Amino acid sequence: MKRYFAVLLGILTAIGGFVDIGDLVTNAQVGARFGTSLAWVVLMGVIGICVFAEMSGRVAAVSGRATFDLVRERLGPRIGFLNLVGSMLVTLLTFIAEIGGVALALQLVSSVHHVLLVPFVAVAVWLVLWRAKFSSIENVLGLMGLALIGFAVALWQLGPDWGGLAAGLSPAEKPGAEGWATYAFFGVALFGAAMTPYEVFFFSSGGVEERWTAKDLGVMRANVLIGFPLGGVLSVAIAASAATLFLPAGVAVETLGQVGLPVAVGLGKIGLAIVVLGFFAATFGAACETGLSTGYSLAQYFGFPWGKFVRPREAAGFHLILLVVTVIAAGVLLTGVDPIMVTEVSVVFSAVALPLTYFPILVVANDPDYLGEHVNGRLANLLGVVYLLIITIASLAAIPLMVVTSMGQG
Amino acid sequence: MGSLAERNGYDVGLHLLDRQVLGADDRPVGKVDDVELLLDDGGALVPTALLLGLPALLPRFGPRLGSGLARLHRLVREAAADQDLPLVVDFDLVEEVASDVRLSEPSPRLLHRMAHERADDPRRCRVGDLLGLAVRCAALPRHSKVLDLRMVGSPNGSGEHRVAALLVGPGRPGALLGYDRRSEPGPAAVAAVIHWLHRHARVVELGEGVEIDNEAGEVRIRAGTSLAPLRG
Known part of the structure; x- marks a missing residue:
């Protein structure tokens, strides 16, 4: 049984990238506006994150060094610090949004306004980060997050015109009412979400937490090859079920409740209950992933003890960071800011963090001092270079597209 | 290697x-x-x-x-x-x-x-003070800096350790990313770009012709001192 649980790190990591609160809503919005014509971007993102997560996992397993160690070591203190600031902002903004997301998921069940729930959620998240074992976080939230498969079942039950959905996969099938700039904006947003930098921070640090060695490379690859494609499937299933229900009716998706509506229609109350549980687990899981990632990246940049595999007393600085970011998150959310809006802003900082994170991974994955015989092969290098170019283009395009399309409104 | x-x-x-x-x-x-x-x-x-x-x-x-x-x-x-x-x-x-x-x-x-x-x-x-020092040398481009220090000895061994040579050239310290060493081949495309960017970088042995002047914040290399290319 333990062997099957070993892939839950990859699943939890992928949940934080593909179906966290911002992406749950973005996926449904994309489905409602563009049908399945952006699904190819998700596929591209899945391949990209697999390539780089595998490299970072391999470095972590063989050398015991997690991703931000590599960033500092190869880029030096200055550029490394620029990346630290950029990726901390992405991760912190997402962490804020996830705590709000957990509150939104609870609001669906309790009808209590989400701002009132925020302090309780923040305390719960912090207690989990402080007390729970890494493997329990991974197993419980990773497994519960699988409840989102309800979207795929609902899609099947909704009985869509499969031929129509398949035909809609081509970018040429973009609905005529939407402009190409908006299409490109959502494309970049989906790609950026799939490749968001805290996934590799969390995945590689998680590998160190799990004490992977060169013997565990198979487990690591299983994590990558099951986790991220599953995240991609969930992402496309949400978009496709929204496309089936909302696109013909011309309904715009704005809230988390609407995201779950196709499941309520397709599977009824039980299905909805399962999917709301999935919302809760996915946002809570993403909160743990991003919360821990802020601690991991700061600790790895400055070199002090980190992680849940050492006693909290020994990693006092790490746990202090977790406490501080949780307090900041609760404070920001109590101003009443919309959590989904917060994740959209984080795209700006991704533009800085993405290339500066993946470039050093690619360089170090070729360094025999780190990896010995496990350095990159030709395929990993070819894909790595191609994706580095795509990432750079996406990063450069992100901010102009955001301005031109007013964050996808236009 | x-x-x-x-x-x-x-x-x-x-x-x-x-x-x-x-x-x-x-x-x-x-x-x-x-x-x-x-x-x-x-x-x-x-x-x-x-x-x-x-x-x-x-x-x-x-x-x-x-x-x-x-x-x-x-x-x-x-x-x-x-x-x-x-x-x-x-x-x-x-x-x-x-x-x-x-x-x-x-x-x-x-x-x-x-x-x-x-x-x-x-x-x-x-x-950290030596890296990035300006290098004055007739044979090098004008904005050359100290890019790295090459040591003799293995960092693991107890034997002799000392700085044997300077890596000098235009660009920034750290920007070579290890591509000057043969042991790190990297993706060929990245290696080619880095090599091209650092095509003027040279290795100079510490010795008579090299003077490190911390006060003035520069390294002077006398004309005629032998400058070796990075690889080889």
């Missing part, structure tokens, strides 16, 4: 700076934020200690940003007057340099704060 341990010679900036330092008990101690060098009586530059902590890290952010940050740090840590000096780990304690720097003793009570006399000793300098 074998691992770092088997090689005779390494580059300080590439192989030592910014690596994770672990105690013998596997606990993280800090990063190699800087390395202290001593100009010994024979005129050789010898590494004497790893420097850890913000007082070692912040000056490496460059003259303007670095001193600003250092001032900010002193302001925050005013209570402890000695906090503007870095922590010192003697070079003898370095047991192994691989993807991390492993020390021969467990981490508690390993570190001590640098003494003021040591910090003011004119014979001592830091690698």
Whole structure:
């Protein structure tokens, strides 16, 4: 049984990238506006994150060094610090949004306004980060997050015109009412979400937490090859079920409740209950992933003890960071800011963090001092270079597209 | 080429700076934020200690940003007057340099704060101060800098350690990313770009023709000193 649980790190990591609160809503919005014509971007993102997560996992397993160690070591203190600031902002903004997301998921069940729930959620998240074992976080939230498969079942039950959905996969099938700039904006947003930098921070640090060695490379690859494609499937299933229900009716998706509506229609109350549980687990899981990632990246940049595999007393600085970011998150959310809006802003900082994170991974994955015989092969290098170019283009395009399309409104 | 341990010679900036330092008990101690060098009586530059902590890290952010940050740090840590000096780990304690720097003793009570006399000793300098120094040499492009310091000796062995050569050329320290060493082939495309960017970089042996002037903040290389290309 333990062997099957070993892939839950990859699943939890992928949940934080593909179906966290911002992406749950973005996926449904994309489905409602563009049908399945952006699904190819998700596929591209899945391949990209697999390539780089595998490299970072391999470095972590063989050398015991997690991703931000590599960033500092190869880029030096200055550029490394620029990346630290950029990726901390992405991760912190997402962490804020996830705590709000957990509150939104609870609001669906309790009808209590989400701002009132925020302090309780923040305390719960912090207690989990402080007390729970890494493997329990991974197993419980990773497994519960699988409840989102309800979207795929609902899609099947909704009985869509499969031929129509398949035909809609081509970018040429973009609905005529939407402009190409908006299409490109959502494309970049989906790609950026799939490749968001805290996934590799969390995945590689998680590998160190799990004490992977060169013997565990198979487990690591299983994590990558099951986790991220599953995240991609969930992402496309949400978009496709929204496309089936909302696109013909011309309904715009704005809230988390609407995201779950196709499941309520397709599977009824039980299905909805399962999917709301999935919302809760996915946002809570993403909160743990991003919360821990802020601690991991700061600790790895400055070199002090980190992680849940050492006693909290020994990693006092790490746990202090977790406490501080949780307090900041609760404070920001109590101003009443919309959590989904917060994740959209984080795209700006991704533009800085993405290339500066993946470039050093690619360089170090070729360094025999780190990896010995496990350095990159030709395929990993070819894909790595191609994706580095795509990432750079996406990063450069992100901010102009955001301005031109007013964050996808236009 | 074998691992770092088997090689005779390494580059300080590439192989030592910014690596994770672990105690013998596997606990993280800090990063190699800087390395202290001593100009010994024979005129050789010898590494004497790893420097850890913000007082070692912040000056490496460059003259303007670095001193600003250092001032900010002193302001925050005013209570402890000695906090503007870095922590010192003697070079003898370095047991192994691989993807991390492993020390021969467990981490508690390993570190001590640098003494003021040591910090003011004119014979001592830091690698961070040497990297990025302007290089004056007729045979090199005008904006050349010190890119890295090449050492003899293996960081793991006990034998002789000293700076043997300077890597000089246009660009920024660290921008070579290890592509000057044959052992790191990297993706061919990235390697080709880096090689092209650093096509003017050269290795110059420390010796008669090379004068490091810390006061003026420059390195002067006399005309006629032999400059070797990076690879080969």
